Amino acid sequence: MAASDTGRAQQQIDEIEALSSIYGEDWCVVDEDEKIYCIKIADCLDQPKWTLCLQVMLPPGYPTAEPPIYQLNAPWLRGQEYTELTNSLEELYVQNLGESILYLWVEKIREVLIEKAQSSDPEPDSKKTSEEVDEDDEDFFLEYEPIQEDPIKMLNYKTSESSNVDEELPPIHHGNPVTDRRSTFQAHLAPVVTTRKGFSNFFFFKVKRVLEKLYENKKIASATHNIYAYRIYCEDKQTFLQDCEDDGETAAGGRLLHLMQILNVHNVLVVVSRWYGGILLGPDRFKHINNCARNVLVE
Numbered sequence: 001m002a003a004s005d006t007g008r009a010q011q012q013i014d015e016i017e018a019l020s021s022i023y024g025e026d027w028c029v030v031d032e033d034e035k036i037y038c039i040k041i042a043d044c045l046d047q048p049k050w051t052l053c054l055q056v057m058l059p060p061g062y063p064t065a066e067p068p069i070y071q072l073n074a075p076w077l078r079g080q081e082y083t084e085l086t087n088s089l090e091e092l093y094v095q096n097l098g099e100s101i102l103y104l105w106v107e108k109i110r111e112v113l114i115e116k117a118q119s120s121d122p123e124p125d126s127k128k129t130s131e132e133v134d135e136d137d138e139d140f141f142l143e144y145e146p147i148q149e150d151p152i153k154m155l156n157y158k159t160s161e162s163s164n165v166d167e168e169l170p171p172i173h174h175g176n177p178v179t180d181r182r183s184t185f186q187a188h189l190a191p192v193v194t195t196r197k198g199f200s201n202f203f204f205f206k207v208k209r210v211l212e213k214l215y216e217n218k219k220i221a222s223a224t225h226n227i228y229a230y231r232i233y234c235e236d237k238q239t240f241l242q243d244c245e246d247d248g249e250t251a252a253g254g255r256l257l258h259l260m261q262i263l264n265v266h267n268v269l270v271v272v273s274r275w276y277g278g279i280l281l282g283p284d285r286f287k288h289i290n291n292c293a294r295n296v297l298v299e
Contacts, residue, residue, distance in 0.1 A: 005060070012058050013291075015100040023106070027151050029243065030055065035236075038105055043113035045221040050113040052077060055243075056102060064098045070105075071208045075248040079221035085112060086212070169209050175296030178288055182277025187292035188214060192230060193267040207269050214271060223273040227289060229257035230269040240266065249274065252289055265297055 012035065020027045021038055030036040035058040042048035052074040059066045072085060092104050175187040192206040207230050215221045229244035242260075244253030256270060272289045281288070 008061065008064055011063055011064075011100060015063075015081060015102060019102055019106075033237070034241070035059075036169065036241075037263070041106055041109045041113065043110065043117040045066070048208070049117045050076070052109055052113065054106060054109060056105075063100050067093050068102065068105075069208070070110075071211070072083075073245055075246070078215055078226070079218075082212070082215055082221075083215075085109070088112070091253050095144070100169055119262065169213060170206055172213065173296060173299070175292055180284065180288060181279040181281060183281055183285065184275045185288045185292045186273050187296040188220075188271045188273070189269060190269050192232060193218060197200045210269055220273050222275075224276040225252070225274045226271055227252040227256055227274070228269060228271040229253055229260055231257065231260045231266045232265040244289075249285070249289075255286055255290060256293055259293055263294070263297060270297065 012230075016037070017034075019037075021040070026040040028038040028040070030038050035210075036055070037058075038053055038055045040051060040053050042051045052072060055071045055073060057069045059069060062068055070089070072082065077085070088108055089105050092108055093101050096104065170190045170192060172188055172190045175189070177184050177186040179185075190206075190210040192210070211228070214226070220226065225247045227245065227247050227249055229242070231240055231242040233240055242257060244257040246253040252272075256272065260266075260268075260270065270293050272292050274289065276283070
């Protein structure tokens, strides 16, 4: 191992040891070999109002030659807030090139959460599920009717529209939307695999890029829930790296991941958007989520 590689490895070890001691139980090791970690961040310790999970993977070149690969997970984080926060983190990285950046990132996120807690933003209701909807959203969902022709184009979104698409952004496929009692469901799928060496060092970046690209679409960003799951096969270790997100629809992410396990699919990210229409669906909502996901996987 070159001296520079040895130095970077030691810097990573030192940073991880420091962060684990600073954040204690809020620091979680997802995969030690792949250097994937998760940090739970809140606006305060006693009775947190806003929380967010920062998941990071440290590539071999970090911190001197490569940035951390990261993902932000919070049911309330989407659209403009998501973009502003990621821009802030990337600005911090540029301002501190070559230095260990994770502590600065965590504290920046905490600062944003504290500002939200002190602002007039309504507190997120952890008990709120898709069976509840704000009156403000009702007009939006009235636009959704069963589509008779070309339903796959309901989003008017094509990844090929720009000739300057980032080479790291895989194609995104949109499934047929399903409408039931004014709730609409639509699945989106993207392959998250690379032909580059060190495959596991790039999949995490691809998941993040796909989610960012989806949230650029205002209709997707305004969905009541964007449930997702990914399942990646690491050939070198012959193991699966997988995760899921409910986005406020309790247990939906786990059910989606379980479906992917049953179908034995891998190297894909599946996102199911739900626009709630104000009428209770009960368990049928999970049926629609999984049916949409299964259909787009089959396609």
